[in-house]
Amino acid sequence: MAAATPRRRKARLTMPPVITDVHLTPILIADAPLLNVGGVHQPYTPRLIVEIETDSGVTGLGETYGDHHYLAMATDLAPSLIGMPVTACHAIRRLGGSDTRMLADNPIAGGLADNPIAGGLRGTLTTDKVRLSVISAFETAALDATGRALGLPVYALLGGKVRDRVDYSGYLFYKWAEHPVSDAPTDEWGEVLDPDGVVRLAESFSAHGGFRSFKLKGGVFPPEEEVAAITALAKAFPDHPLRLDPNGGWSLATATAVAESLTGVVEYLEDPTADVAGMAELHRRTGMPLATNMIVTAVDEIRPAFDADAVQVVLSDHHFWGGLHATRELAAVCHAYGKGVSMHSNTHLGISLAAMTHVAATVADLDYACDTHYPWQAEDVITERFSFTEGSIAVSDAPGLGVDLDRDELDRLHHRWQTMPALRDRDDVAAMRAAEPGYLPHISPKY
């Protein structure tokens, strides 16, 4: 008897939701007086929150850098999102075309020529990096909306997770006890200016979130002092991988001396020198693994750095690489070249942390704990703040990013942005001048 032909179920054809509106809300969030090679953090730092609405009623959230050039770019590109399906991530990435001019030469988003570290220490600031940082928030919002429409978490839209928790490192900074200006926010972490302070801070981070690895932001004090801080950390936390990142603030000679002192103590040095040639020579001389979020920050920077073996670990920032799909593509390139991959972070809130966690959950070769500034942020625009357990965050199975907007907080932080025009661009140099009026940034090398 012939077997009965199985009845094919009729596919239910549904069209993806279409974007009908985009809201851009610039905000200022409280920040601690964290020191780096180029100055100190302002009391408040800008972020941009993106909300998309769709014809199906689902909405999506994204977050990115919020300085004026990002806001200008987002304002310029947002209307093009309207009418696009939320699933059109690759088309979203092409919005605005590619423009590799230096940002200062760009008529829409220019004006940074006098502040080379505005928005963070992230390498050369091209127009395209700003565009991609904006696109990244659009893509995150589209993925969030798609996930909400389908009842699927964002990691599932990226191909599925390979881990249930994502590890983050405790990101330690030298810092002042308070900002040098009145009416600034206070923080609970106290002053950190020497090795004992660094160890105390690591203990607080450990108590706060059980972090199992630590990164110290360096380039602040003479390198011997920072080596002493790392050595003290290694003694206090013997099983914890450690890293030191002076944001390109050392000469090759200084970096070589530091690498020799810290061989076997740190898992890598991050951006010890500012350029490909210096990093390549340092690695050749010392064998020290080198990570970067400064010399490999865009597609055209990959090949020169990899060919010269200047970098062993790339720290992706999903904002300036252009989103979560682009981050996975970078991870694939790193895999092909035998390079490690992990994640960079700048001051950010929970929407970006959710996005980082979803994409990190899908990258098989993520061998190092990701960076995050999140513990430094006392404010957020999501209803339930993330907390760290053993230095990690559970990957959410809720639809979309798994975070909800706290509209009252968004309004409050936007009101702050409206009332503090002087702080709408992150400017670590200006913030430092509040304490040292004659301060001049040492770009590189500082030591």
Ligand code: GKR
């Ligand atoms: O916020 O001071 C800071 C950091 O130095 C930041 O600007 C960097 O982009 O954290 C970043 C890094 O790893 O270089």
Ligand code: MG
């Ligand atoms: Mg770095």
